[in-house]
Amino acid sequence: MSVAVVTDSTAYLPADLAQRHHLTVVPLTVLVDGVERREGLDLTPTEVARALTVRRSAVSTSRPAPEQFAETYRRLLGTGSSGVVSVHLSAGLSGTVAAAELAARQTGPDRVAVVDSGSTGMGLGFPALAAATVAAGGGDLAEVSAAATAAAARTRTFFYVDTLEHLRRGGRITAASALLGTALAVKPILHVQDGHIVLRDKVRTAARALAKLVDLACLAAGDASRVDVAVHHLDDPDRAAALCAELTSRLGDRLQDVHVAQIGAVVTAHAGPGLLSVVVHRRAGS
Known part of the structure; x- marks a missing residue:
């Protein structure tokens, strides 16, 4: 076999x-107030976001x-x-x-x-x-x-969050980067580089953040003749759809597959509410 x-x-x-x-x-596994629950089986990202913002629960992952x-x-x-x-x-x-x-x-x-x-x-x-x-x-x-x-x-990941505070608390980004992300109320754009989360850019508004994600995705696609794209969101299908529409327009016939998926409980636990992400995969030989 x-x-x-x-x-x-x-x-x-x-x-x-x-x-x-x-x-x-x-x-x-995600732990909410010490109770273990399995991602995708026992717990939704919406429940985690609520625990972080409304209930102020202790949330961690394993x-x-x-x-x-x-x-x-x-x-x-x-x-x-x-x-x-x-x-x-x-x-x-x-x-x-x-x-x-x-x-x-x-x-x-x-x-x-x-x-x-x-x-x-x-x-x-x-x-x-x-x-x-x-x-x-x-x-x-x-x-x-x-x-x-x-x-x-051949894959690049970019994302936007409302605040870097949750990433800082979980140790996924440095305190210095978190400070940069909150200065003057700028909106942070991050990417994954060498396996770590790194501050990529800063914009003034959420609307500008969406446009910046599109620009970065197109830059990552480069001159590849065939690319796949994924868009992740947290309870915001309208904003995800707008991002997909803009990516489709910009990438044209090069765009092969587009996947839209809700982000899961584990990433929500570390990134917090408001996340929007785009992932670009350049196909082999393109």
């Missing part, structure tokens, strides 16, 4: 897309346990998969990759390969999909792993 591809819940892949590509998704990955790998290998490629969110943002690597060593490093996508959201989802496509075509463990790594290198 073919190589199985595993990812985690922070890929925020539309459910039908994950099913169609036979991806196995391992959930991360990686899957290594044994959870090990059980998943053993099950897939035991049902006939020739190997497993496990693609996850950046090691600079979470211990998920470390847990997966430990499980891989326990299960069999010759049969399980772990890939750090260096990002999250569809910055993780696109590499997982690339791996699944090569696996479906009969690729071996090395080829499927290489496909994920190459797709990650």
Whole structure:
């Protein structure tokens, strides 16, 4: 049988897309006032946003346990998969990759390969999909792993948040950057660089933030002849639709697939309300 591809819940892949590509998704955990709940199964991002802003609850996240990955790998290998490629969110943002690597060593490093996508959201989802496509075509463990790594290198993630305070509290961005983001009420535009969240730009209004996201996405697309785009939002489908419409207009015939997905509970716990994100994937050979 073919190589199985595993990812985690922070890929925020539309459910039908994950099913169609036979991806196995391992959930991360969100703790709200000490109560553990699994992302995508027991907790919605709207509930997390409410806990952060209305209830002022203690909210934190945790990686899957290594044994959870090990059980998943053993099950897939035991049902006939020739190997497993496990693609996850950046090691600079979470211990998920470390847990997966430990499980891989326990299960069999010759049969399980772990890939750090260096990002999250569809910055993780696109590499997982690339791996699944090569696996479906009969690729071996090395080829499927290489496909994920190459797709990650061709993917860029940009996002806007109303405030950097939640990212600062969770240690995902420095206090100095948070200070820059709040100075003179500017709106921060961030991107994921070398696996870490970095302040990319500052604008004055939310409307200008949307326009800046479009500009950055087009810049990331460069001269690629074929690009895929994902837009993430938090309970703001109208703003996501406006962003998609502008990207479609600007990228024209080069735009292949467009995915719109609500951001999940884990990223909401760290980014807070108001998030809007665009992810650009340049297709191989374009």
